[in-house]
Amino acid sequence: MSFEEIASHAGKYAAEIGRQAERPAFTRLLSRRRRTSLVSAWSLAAVTVVGFVVIALVWSPGETPDGPVVSPTVAGVPASCPVTVPGEAAFTPASAAPDDPPEVYDDVWFGTPDLWTLIDPGGEVWSDLPKGADGSLTERTFWWSANYSADDPGEFTVTAEHLSGTAPQFEASQTGGTGFNPFMTQPTHESVTVVGLDFPDSGCWSLTAEYKGSSLSYVVWVEDENVGPATTVATTAPTTTTLAAQVPADGPIFGEETGMVLLLDDGLEGLIAFDPDARRAAASLVEGQRPGDEAFSMVRIGDKLVVGWENIYAVDIATRQSLSLGSATAFVPSATETNVWLVDYPGGRVGLGRPTVWQVNSAGETTSEPRELNSDSLPVFGIDGGLALSSDEGIELWDGTTGEVRTLLGGGPGFAHDVSGDTLAWCSEPCDILNLTNTSDLTSQRYDAPEGMRFGENAFSDDGRYLAAIVAPLGDAFNGASVLLLDRESGVTTTFADPGSGPIHFVTWAPDNDQLFATGYSYGEGTTPIWHYRLSTGELTTAVIPVGGAITPVVIDRSVADEYFTADVAGF
Amino acid sequence: MFESDDVADVRVPDSFEVLYRENYAAVVGLVYALSGSRSVAEDLAQEAFLRAHRDWTRVSEMDRPDGWVRRVAMNLARSWLRRLRSETRARLRIGPEGAISTQHADLGSEDFWREVRRLPSRQAQAIALHYIEDLSISEVANTLGIAEGTVKALLHQGRARLHRELAAKGLVDHEL
Numbered sequence: 001m002s003f004e005e006i007a008s009h010a011g012k013y014a015a016e017i018g019r020q021a022e023r024p025a026f027t028r029l030l031s032r033r034r035r036t037s038l039v040s041a042w043s044l045a046a047v048t049v050v051g052f053v054v055i056a057l058v059w060s061p062g063e064t065p066d067g068p069v070v071s072p073t074v075a076g077v078p079a080s081c082p083v084t085v086p087g088e089a090a091f092t093p094a095s096a097a098p099d100d101p102p103e104v105y106d107d108v109w110f111g112t113p114d115l116w117t118l119i120d121p122g123g124e125v126w127s128d129l130p131k132g133a134d135g136s137l138t139e140r141t142f143w144w145s146a147n148y149s150a151d152d153p154g155e156f157t158v159t160a161e162h163l164s165g166t167a168p169q170f171e172a173s174q175t176g177g178t179g180f181n182p183f184m185t186q187p188t189h190e191s192v193t194v195v196g197l198d199f200p201d202s203g204c205w206s207l208t209a210e211y212k213g214s215s216l217s218y219v220v221w222v223e224d225e226n227v228g229p230a231t232t233v234a235t236t237a238p239t240t241t242t243l244a245a246q247v248p249a250d251g252p253i254f255g256e257e258t259g260m261v262l263l264l265d266d267g268l269e270g271l272i273a274f275d276p277d278a279r280r281a282a283a284s285l286v287e288g289q290r291p292g293d294e295a296f297s298m299v300r301i302g303d304k305l306v307v308g309w310e311n312i313y314a315v316d317i318a319t320r321q322s323l324s325l326g327s328a329t330a331f332v333p334s335a336t337e338t339n340v341w342l343v344d345y346p347g348g349r350v351g352l353g354r355p356t357v358w359q360v361n362s363a364g365e366t367t368s369e370p371r372e373l374n375s376d377s378l379p380v381f382g383i384d385g386g387l388a389l390s391s392d393e394g395i396e397l398w399d400g401t402t403g404e405v406r407t408l409l410g411g412g413p414g415f416a417h418d419v420s421g422d423t424l425a426w427c428s429e430p431c432d433i434l435n436l437t438n439t440s441d442l443t444s445q446r447y448d449a450p451e452g453m454r455f456g457e458n459a460f461s462d463d464g465r466y467l468a469a470i471v472a473p474l475g476d477a478f479n480g481a482s483v484l485l486l487d488r489e490s491g492v493t494t495t496f497a498d499p500g501s502g503p504i505h506f507v508t509w510a511p512d513n514d515q516l517f518a519t520g521y522s523y524g525e526g527t528t529p530i531w532h533y534r535l536s537t538g539e540l541t542t543a544v545i546p547v548g549g550a551i552t553p554v555v556i557d558r559s560v561a562d563e564y565f566t567a568d569v570a571g572f
Numbered sequence: 573m574f575e576s577d578d579v580a581d582v583r584v585p586d587s588f589e590v591l592y593r594e595n596y597a598a599v600v601g602l603v604y605a606l607s608g609s610r611s612v613a614e615d616l617a618q619e620a621f622l623r624a625h626r627d628w629t630r631v632s633e634m635d636r637p638d639g640w641v642r643r644v645a646m647n648l649a650r651s652w653l654r655r656l657r658s659e660t661r662a663r664l665r666i667g668p669e670g671a672i673s674t675q676h677a678d679l680g681s682e683d684f685w686r687e688v689r690r691l692p693s694r695q696a697q698a699i700a701l702h703y704i705e706d707l708s709i710s711e712v713a714n715t716l717g718i719a720e721g722t723v724k725a726l727l728h729q730g731r732a733r734l735h736r737e738l739a740a741k742g743l744v745d746h747e748l
Contacts, residue, residue: 003735003744006684010605011703013681018601018704021614026584026592026621285717526629549630 077221081163081204083123084218086110113146114214124220136198137222143195147212156211158195163219164203172197245527245546246501247572252277254532254541260510261561262517262530263305264550265289265298272550273564276532281547282569287322288313300554302337304362312342314362318560325360334382335419338362341382344370355379357387357400374403380416383424383439388416394428397439408437408444418467420460425467431455434469436488447486456481457506461513465489466535468507468516479503483518483533494538501542502529510555517555522548546572588628592621595638598705599645605685605700606649613649620645639715642701650693680743687737688730695730698723 077083091109107118126139141158159171172195199205202224208217247253253276262274270285288308289298298307304314312325325331328342339359346353357379358370373379377389377396389396394410408414410428417425424437431454437444449455449471456470465488472481481504482497505521514536520529526548532541547570599620604613620641624631631637688696694716701712709727713720738744 001680001744003731003738006680006738006744007699007703007731007734010681010684011706014605014685014700014704015598015601017604017610017613018597018599021597021600021610021617023593023596024618026589026625549627 077123077125078204081221082219083125083204083221084110084119085123086119086121091116110218111144111216112214115143115145115209115211115216117141117143117209117216117218119218124218125223126220127223134198136200137202137224138196138198139222141195141197141207141209143209143211143216145211145214147214154212156195156209158197159208159210160197160199161206161208162201162203163206164201166203167199167201170198170200244544245572246542246544247279247546248543253279253530253543253545258510258515258532259512259558260515260517260555261558261564262508262519263298263554263556263564264519264528265307265552266549271298271564272547273561274530274545274547274550275558275561275565276530276543277558278571280565280569280571281545282565282567284564284567286313286315286320288315288324298552298554299333300556301333301340301362305554306331306333306340306362312340314340314364317556318563320563323362323364325362325364329355332379332381332387333419334359335384335421336382339367339382341379341387343379359400368400371400371403373398375405381419381424383419384422388419388424388426388439390414390416395424395426395437397424397442406442408435408442410435417458417469418460420464420467423460423464425458425460425469427455430474432474434458436467455484459507459509461509461516462511463513465513466509466516468509468518470505470507470518471495472503481505483507483516483531485516485533485535496531496533496540498531498540498542501531501544502527504529504531506551506553508553508555511557515555517553519550519553522550584625585628585632587632588625591624591637591641595641596621599642601704602642602700603645603649605704606646606689606696608682608685608689616648617645619648636714642715643717646693646697646700683741683743684734684738687734690737691730691733694718695726695733698726699730699734702727 086108091111108121109116110119111117126137143156143158147154157171159169161169195209197207199222202222204219205222206217206219208215248255252258257277259277262276264272264274266272266283270283270289272281272283274281286298286305286307288311298305300306300317301314303317305317306312306314306325309330311327312331313322314325315322325340326342328344330343331340332343334340336359338361340362341357341359343355343357345355354373354376356370357373358366359368359382360366373387373389375389375391375396375398377391379387379398380390381388383397386398386400389398389405390413391407392413393407394412395408395414395416397406397408399405408426410426410433412429414426414428415431417427419425419439422439424439425434426437427434432449434447434449434455435444436447447455452474453471454474456472458467458469460467467486467488469484469486470481471484473479480497480499482495483504485494485496487493502520504518507516507518509516514534516533516535518531518533522528527544527546528548528550529542529544532543533539596617599617600613603616604610607613607616623644624637624641631640634640688699691699697716698712701707701715707715709720709723712727713723716723735744
């Protein structure tokens with residue numbers, strides 16, 4: 001057989017496998033995604049300006065909730081099936097976990113600190129389940145435990161008993177059936193056990209999970225296609241935060257020329273360059289960014305952009321020539337302007353085990369020997385001689401030479417935002433206090449947010465004199481946010497805002513130390529609010545540009561931005 | 573802190589449904605060739621379409637949304653393989669034997685794709701697109717977002733290396 005013959009045959013074979021694959025209704029995929037994306041919502045919530053800080057899901061054991069409440073009144077389910085309704089037994093995890101699953105999931109926690117899951121507060125009724133090759137009805141279940149340890153993951157089993165009495169009992173484990181998903185990329189999945197269940201029949205099923213001596217049971221109703229009680233799924237109109245574009249009729253967007261161009265990570269496969277003076281924007285690819293990759297992975301290091309996950313690249317801002325800095329799970333900025341820290345986790349999953357960390361400069365040269373981080377906390381920023389780590393209780397400062405770890409207690413999960421010289425800006429949940437801590441002697445200045453407010457992202461000017469911080473109402477998703485500007489020399493603070501131009505999430509300084517931009521997170525939107533503030537005049541100008549998809553911004557001098565406007569340029 | 577971009581409603585635009593219906597099988601086949609696992613192929617294909625749906629406002633404006641989905645799927649396959657290998661090395665309980673089923677397989681084709689998966693990822697992707705979907709050089713270039721000349725080089729290098737490996741196993745003639 002010739003090469004072309006076997007290649008052609010193999011191609012047809014793979015294509016046939018694709019054709020044989022069951023194509024589930026897309027709405028069903030969305031429903032499943034609601035569950036699998038649960039963790040991604042948390043990881044997004046914990047992202048800082050460098051982009052990958054994730055709260056490790058660790059809870060303290062000790063609480064023993066009431067037992068399950070069984071109700072025969074679940075709509076559409078036969079009274080003979082005691083579907084579990086959590087009712088007052090809904091469980092509130094301690095520590096870093098949110099009190100409830102994010103609202104979008106319409107579920108509540110259920111269980112104990114030793115073992116819990118999430119279920120519908122009205123009882124679990126599973127319909128339109130995808131079918132396995134043998135005709136079984138398949139569904140994924142999600143389980144958490146405060147006793148989980150990456151070093152000792154233990155055996156996890158779920159036993160399903162058919163209360164309707166016609167199907168045999170079966171058992172699934174973490175490694176069996178369709179359950180375990182080794183490719184799940186979200187960093188916090190290391191503490192979530194996903195168990196797939198293949199139900200041989202529809203009807204009433206009791207599920208019992210067992211893990212490290214603890215067990216948890218609940219009862220679900222499983223429907224077959226076109227069989228069983230009808231259910232009505234309430235749909236709600238989609239909400240949108242899209243704003244109408246608001247730009248002046250002509251001339252520079254911000255009234256005067258800024259001499260700057262904003263580069264915005266578009267979260268898809270490249271960046272959006274926005275030139276407010278020439279009223280134009282362009283999308284382009286940056287080597288190292290990949291379609292569908294995680295967002296929040298672009299920062300400016302000196303005259304380079306650093307991008308990428310798994311393979312990290314430095315891209316010369318002016319020429320756009322890229323250079324591989326190495327293979328690592330992620331990167332964080334270093335305290336040295338020309339360096340970054342590469343962070344490589346076992347298996348490529350952030351948070352799974354302890355990473356190996358090392359510094360490289362923008363020429364790709366290793367400037368510190370790789371060594372294992374002797375802490376379970378997550379690297380977020382380089383500091384002088386080491387790393388700032390996000391922990392469940394605040395911030396840890398790791399000395400890269402001695403391995404010493406010093407803890408800055410904050411009372412909750414810590415968020416490090418920026419570093420200037422030996423000063424680290426950080427806060428801990430709920431971020432109503434902003435700390436500026438000297439990483440050498442640990443002395444701190446503390447700034448209280450106005451009552452009912454919290455701090456969001458913040459950034460030092462390049463010269464370190466100013467700190468700009470987003471201030472937003474507690475729990476209000478950045479609606480009504482303002483920018484607080486601190487002059488570190490005089491101690492004077494200034495606050496400015498334009499609530500009418502939409503929520504803003506990021507602050508970034510121009511390299512001239514005089515201009516400050518605040519931008520909105522517009523991933524999935526068609527417009528982006530941008531504020532421009534000039535220190536020398538104290539003037540705030542705002543606009544909503546007709547370009548969406550913007551995430552973390554980087555400001556560069558307009559004189560080195562020509563390479564970003566060679567194609568796909570839109571004027572407005 | 574930020575508003576989630578997760579699925580908050582179940583609207584599926586008609587244009588997306590068409591993309592999903594017409595390309596799902598092809599994307600599964602593509603990922604199967606690159607991952608060696610049917611179940612993984614289906615999951616990764618679904619994940620790629622979910623990402624396209626999440627950003628449909630923008631993806632739909634691209635010249636080739638179908639190409640974007642393929643690139644996402646291939647990147648997911650590459651990440652999956654990398655993790656699988658790392659995790660196996662780390663002696664976690666995930667082994668390739670457990671993930672890759674060869675039941676009812678066409679062993680000659682399986683051998684072919686096994687060798688493809690040992691190629692550098694870009695070569696493997698180009699080979700898969702070319703032979704599974706019968707895409708032209710131009711179409712492969714568009715899908716991978718690289719120049720046609722690069723595709724030619726990738727295909728040439730990939731085929732030459734594959735031929736050597738398959739010939740050594742006696743699966744193909746020695747003349748390319």
